[in-house]
Structures are given as structure tokens and as C-alpha cells.
Amino acid sequence: MLTIMRFTFREAFNRKILLVSVIVALVFLALYWTGIFYAVRDIERSQNSILASVIYSQFLLLGLYFGGFIVSFLAILSSAGLISGEVESGAIQAVATKPVSRTGIVLGRFFGQGLFLAFYAAVFFAAIYAVVRTLTGMDLAGSWRAMAVFSLQPVVLLSASLLSSTLTTTIAGGSVVFMLYTLSVIGGFIEQIGWMINNLPLKNAGIISSLIMPVDSLYRKNVHILLKPQADDPLASFQQMGPFGSFAEPSMWMMVYTLAYVAALLMLAVYAFNKKDLG
Amino acid sequence: MNLAVETDELTKIYGDKVGCERICLSVPEGQIFGFLGPNGAGKSTLVKMLVGLVRPTSGSARLLGKPLGSLEARKKIGFLPENFSYHEWMTGRQLLEFHAALYGMSRESRKRRIPLVMDLAGMSAAAGRKVRTYSKGMKQRLGIAVSMLSDPDLLFLDEPTSALDPLGRREVREILLQLKERGKTIFLNSHLLSEVEMICDQVAFIKGGRIIAQGSTVEMQAGSVVVELQVENVSDALMEEIKGISKIIGTGRNTVRAAVGSREEIPRLAEAVVRGGGRLYRLAHEKLSLEEIFVSLLREEDPDC
Numbered sequence: 373m374l375t376i377m378r379f380t381f382r383e384a385f386n387r388k389i390l391l392v393s394v395i396v397a398l399v400f401l402a403l404y405w406t407g408i409f410y411a412v413r414d415i416e417r418s419q420n421s422i423l424a425s426v427i428y429s430q431f432l433l434l435g436l437y438f439g440g441f442i443v444s445f446l447a448i449l450s451s452a453g454l455i456s457g458e459v460e461s462g463a464i465q466a467v468a469t470k471p472v473s474r475t476g477i478v479l480g481r482f483f484g485q486g487l488f489l490a491f492y493a494a495v496f497f498a499a500i501y502a503v504v505r506t507l508t509g510m511d512l513a514g515s516w517r518a519m520a521v522f523s524l525q526p527v528v529l530l531s532a533s534l535l536s537s538t539l540t541t542t543i544a545g546g547s548v549v550f551m552l553y554t555l556s557v558i559g560g561f562i563e564q565i566g567w568m569i570n571n572l573p574l575k576n577a578g579i580i581s582s583l584i585m586p587v588d589s590l591y592r593k594n595v596h597i598l599l600k601p602q603a604d605d606p607l608a609s610f611q612q613m614g615p616f617g618s619f620a621e622p623s624m625w626m627m628v629y630t631l632a633y634v635a636a637l638l639m640l641a642v643y644a645f646n647k648k649d650l651g
Numbered sequence: 652m653n654l655a656v657e658t659d660e661l662t663k664i665y666g667d668k669v670g671c672e673r674i675c676l677s678v679p680e681g682q683i684f685g686f687l688g689p690n691g692a693g694k695s696t697l698v699k700m701l702v703g704l705v706r707p708t709s710g711s712a713r714l715l716g717k718p719l720g721s722l723e724a725r726k727k728i729g730f731l732p733e734n735f736s737y738h739e740w741m742t743g744r745q746l747l748e749f750h751a752a753l754y755g756m757s758r759e760s761r762k763r764r765i766p767l768v769m770d771l772a773g774m775s776a777a778a779g780r781k782v783r784t785y786s787k788g789m790k791q792r793l794g795i796a797v798s799m800l801s802d803p804d805l806l807f808l809d810e811p812t813s814a815l816d817p818l819g820r821r822e823v824r825e826i827l828l829q830l831k832e833r834g835k836t837i838f839l840n841s842h843l844l845s846e847v848e849m850i851c852d853q854v855a856f857i858k859g860g861r862i863i864a865q866g867s868t869v870e871m872q873a874g875s876v877v878v879e880l881q882v883e884n885v886s887d888a889l890m891e892e893i894k895g896i897s898k899i900i901g902t903g904r905n906t907v908r909a910a911v912g913s914r915e916e917i918p919r920l921a922e923a924v925v926r927g928g929g930r931l932y933r934l935a936h937e938k939l940s941l942e943e944i945f946v947s948l949l950r951e952e953d954p955d956c
Contacts, residue, residue: 379749383740462736463737465699465704465730465734466735466737467750468704469702469725470753471726471753471754651704
């Protein structure tokens with residue numbers, strides 16, 4: 373398993389999608405830095421501390437939200453063919469005939485790719501954090517916890533991609549995971565609207581989408597770790613955090629569920645790959 | 652006699668399609684075994700079952716005395732897949748390092764074996780280049796190097812020379828004969844019957860997923876002698892006479908190729924030609940080639956073939 377894990381980690385650095393993701397991330401961070409820089413300059417001139425607390429929070433969330441997008445896209449596009457790509461090209465035939473168990477192959481792929489994605493996400497989070505901290509001077513508590521939760525987002529998508537990769541083709545699997553991710557994002561928004569207007573069906577729709585793909589709930593958790601919204605009133609929270617805020621903190625059980633979700637999908641991937649004919 | 656490969660009623664069914672059906676093979680250690688058959692006959696399916704890529708529907712097999720799929724057996728097996736596709740972002744040397752790690756080879760063993768197999772496969776000069784820059788033939792050579800990396804006791808080669816030029820094919824044949832001299836067993840899937848004939852000790856023919864014949868090449872070729880007749884005035888009656896004592900392999904303008912059971916039947920065949928009114932100008936005999944055995948077996952199974 374360790375050989376496959378090391379191989380997968382090295383392979384990740386050789387994918388073209390990584391280069392594209394790094395370029396997109398750099399462009400994003402440059403724009404992000406520029407936006408915050410000029411906003412801070414104007415706000416400091418007006419010396420409006422209330423406006424500063426609202427705008428700075430919203431900038432932080434904007435960074436985390438769209439940073440999460442970039443990390444998620446990388447996770448889906450780089451993981452969709454982890455198994456299926458090898459099966460389609462035939463490269464798996466020389467690997468799976470070696471004295472390595474199929475379980476070891478799947479776990480090695482997961483941990484190698486998971487380590488790479490978590491590392492990429494952590495660096496991205498650190499960059500967003502550094503831009504916000506340097507330019508606004510915001511004091512953010514729980515940044516290490518938030519970094520860990522942010523890094524878990526691509527790992528959740530990886531587990532779904534890996535399972536789909538053992539079951540179907542790269543394009544079909546990647547499309548399914550992308551749709552699940554979209555469902556999670558839209559479900560997250562619906563849930564927030566549900567909290568804002570206190571509508572139970574909308575809240576439940578969001579919860580169900582989080583159970584199907586718990587990526588958005590990780591983002592919402594991060595909002596609470598970093599900003600600790602004070603207002604009990606959702607509308608006041610909306611004013612504080614803007615459209616990327618979170619009006620209800622996902623519970624600790626949701627975090628446990630997310631970890632169990634990853635483990636369950638990984639076990640299913642191992643099971644499916646052990647049953648699969650490779651040729 | 653120890654068996655390197657032993658299968659018992661090994662079967663693979665894909666939905667309603669037969670991949671392989673009730674395959675019973677025994678390959679003794681230290682031999683080169685040729686596995687032959689037309690496209691889609693089930694050759695690759697059997698090899699994929701033996702190396703653990705495809706799960707059998709039923710039946711069992713043992714490789715080097717170990718049950719099919721055992722990791723112990725895989726340590727002693729080398730495999731060259733038919734499509735020899737490898738990770739193209741690596742260099743040839745890195746790829747061999749990776750496969751050596753998969754075998755769990757020690758650092759000393761890797762240092763010794765990697766340059767050796769690269770050299771044997773004629774790939775030393777390209778070892779530092781990315782696999783994506785290799786030609787098809789170079790990739791196949793790299794695949795051969797990978798398959799020999801752990802110095803396996805049993806080597807499965809699926810069409811190992813399909814992308815090589817005549818010189819490359821000859822080199823591979825020589826490598827295989829050297830491996831045989833060292834007591835290694837080679838299971839060779841190939842379309843190139845002349846090649847198989849040159850190096851294989853035993854062969855099996857498969858068609859429609861079933862073994863239709865197997866035995867040593869010497870035995871198979873000893874069973875028949877091919878006679879080529881140059882005859883004029885060939886009539887249907889004459890052809891019937893010839894068929895009565897031989898098996899017609901092919902006919903051309905004034906030529907008939909027929910197989911008889913032994914050299915002693917050649918004079919009888921000549922007499923039959925003369926008796927049937929044919930004018931015999933030339934008669935030559937030779938050993939039946941593997942290709943002719945193959946074609947004749949296929950015709951027996953399917954006369955329209």
C-alpha cells in the first residue's frame with residue numbers, strides 16, 4: 373500500500389490539472405488581494421469600524437467559498453480517473469498482477485491522493501488566511517481547526533470519486549461526483565434560506581443534500597469556527613456574513629457523519645475493486 | 652514432474668458470452684508453452700484469469716503449486732500484457748523502480764536487476780527518458796524488461812513481439828531460450844505461429860473458448876507429413892481418390908497439398924494419383940508446420956473456415 377501511496381502522491385504533481393489549478397489559484401489570490409487591499413484602504417480612510425467588521429468577514433468568507441470551489445474542482449478532476457483511468461489505459465494490468473492486494477491498491481490510491489489534496493487545500497487556506505490577516509489585521513480564532521476542516525473538503529470528494537472510479541468510466545464517474553458536489557452547494561444555499569425565513573421543508577432539503585454529499589456542511593462549519601456569529605437573529609447574521617454565511621452551525625455529529633461517510637465510501641470502493649474484472 | 656501451471660475446468664462466462672470454457676491445462680516447469688488460437692478465441696481471457704486480473708466463473712488453477720490469485724505465487728510471476736500500457740509520466744528507470752517496489756525487492760536486488768533487464772531488453776540507452784517519448788516497439792521492450800524484473804520462475808507473455816521488427820523478434824526469442832535454459836517456465840500467447848514453432852516445447856490450440864488440441868510440438872508434427880503434388884488432369888474422381896488416403900490441406904493451379912499419416916503412405920498416394928488418371932510431375936514432402944496444423948484443426952471444427 374505504501375508503494376502505491378507514494379506513487380500516487382508523486383503522480384499528482386505530474387498531472388496537468390495541477391498546473392491549471394495552481395495558475396487559477398494564483399490568479400484568484402491576486403484578485404482577492406487586490407480587492408481586499410483597496411477595500412481596506414477606503415474603510416480605513418472612513419474610520420467606520422462597523423463597516424470594517426462586516427466587510428472584512430464577508431471578504432474572508434468569499435475567499436473560503438471560492439477557494440473551496442477551486443480545491444473541489446481539482447479534487448474531482450484529478451481523482452475521477454484514479455482507478456478507471458488506469459483500467460481504461462490498461463496500465464492497471466501490470467500493477468494488479470504484482471504481489472499487492474487490490475485492497476492495498478485502493479487504499480494506496482486514496483491515501484496518496486488524499487494527502488496531496490489535503491496539502492493543496494491547506495496551502496490554499498493558509499494563503500487566504502495570510503491575505504486577510506495581513507491586510508485587515510483580523511484576529512481569527514481556531515485557524516488550525518478551520519484549516520483541517522477546509523482540507524477535509526477535497527478528501528470527501530475524493531472518496532466519492534474513488535468509488536465512482538471503481539464502478540464506472542472516468543467521464544461518467546467524474547460527472548456524477550460533479551453533480552453531487554453541485555447538489556451539495558445548492559442544498560447548502562436552500563438550507564440557509566430555510567433558516568433565514570424559518571421554513572422547515574427548506575431546512576430539511578438542505579440537511580438531506582448534506583447527507584448525500586457533506587461538503588457544504590464542512591464549509592458552514594468553518595464559518596462558525598472562524599467567525600463565531602454572535603447574532604441569534606438570522607437576518608442579523610446575514611448582515612454580518614452576507615450570502616456566504618451560515619446561520620446554523622453543523623453539529624459535531626455532522627462531522628462524525630462526514631468521517632463515517634468517507635470511510636463507508638472507501639470500503640465500498642475496496643469491495644467493488646476486489647470484485648472487478650480488470651481486462 | 653512439477654507443474655508450473657495447472658488448470659482444472661477453468662471457466663469464464665461474461666453474461667451470455669463464453670470467454671473460456673472448461674480449460675484443463677498442465678504446463679511442466681522449465682518449458683516454453685505456446686497458447687494459440689484465432690482472434691477472440693479466449694487466449695487473453697485465460698491469461699488474465701491466470702495472472703489474477705479476471706475472476707474465474709468456475710474451476711480452479713494452481714500456479715507453481717500455489718492457488719490462483721495467491722500473493723505468494725505472484726511474487727514468482729512476470730507478466731507482459733498485450734497492450735503494454737505503462738505510466739507515461741515516468742522515465743523507464745523510474746517505472747522499473749516502481750515495479751521493483753511493488754515486488755518488494757531489496758535495494759541491492761533493484762540495483763542489480765534494473766540495469767540487467769534494461770540491458771537484456773535493449774533499453775539501457777533510453778532508461779532516463781520519459782515513457783511517453785517511447786515508440787511502440789520501445790514500450791514493448793520496456794514491458795519485457797518489467798516482466799523479467801523480479802527474475803520470475805513463471806513468465807506470462809501476451810503477444811510479446813507484436814510491435815517489434817524481425818531483429819527485435821529474434822532478440823526476444825533468444826532471451827526466452829536463455830530463460831528456459833535457466834529453468835524458467837514461459838507461457839506464450841502468440842499469433843506468430845512460426846515463432847512459436849521455433850521455441851515452444853508444448854502448444855495448445857483454443858477456439859471458441861475451448862481447447863481443441865494440445866501436446867508437444869514434436870508429437871503434433873510427427874502425426875502428419877505434408878505432401879505437395881504437381882499434377883495435371885485433375886478430375887473430381889482423382890480428388891476423391893486422394894481424399895481417400897489423405898487429408899487435403901490446400902489446392903492451387905495444378906498443385907495439391909495433402910497430409911498423410913506417415914512417410915510410408917507417400918507411395919500409396921502417388922499410386923492413387925496415377926490410378927485416378929492424373930499426370931504426376933512432382934512430389935515433395937515436408938513436416939507439417941504448426942500453421943498447417945492450426946488451419947487444419949480450425950477447419951475440422953468449422954468446415955467453412
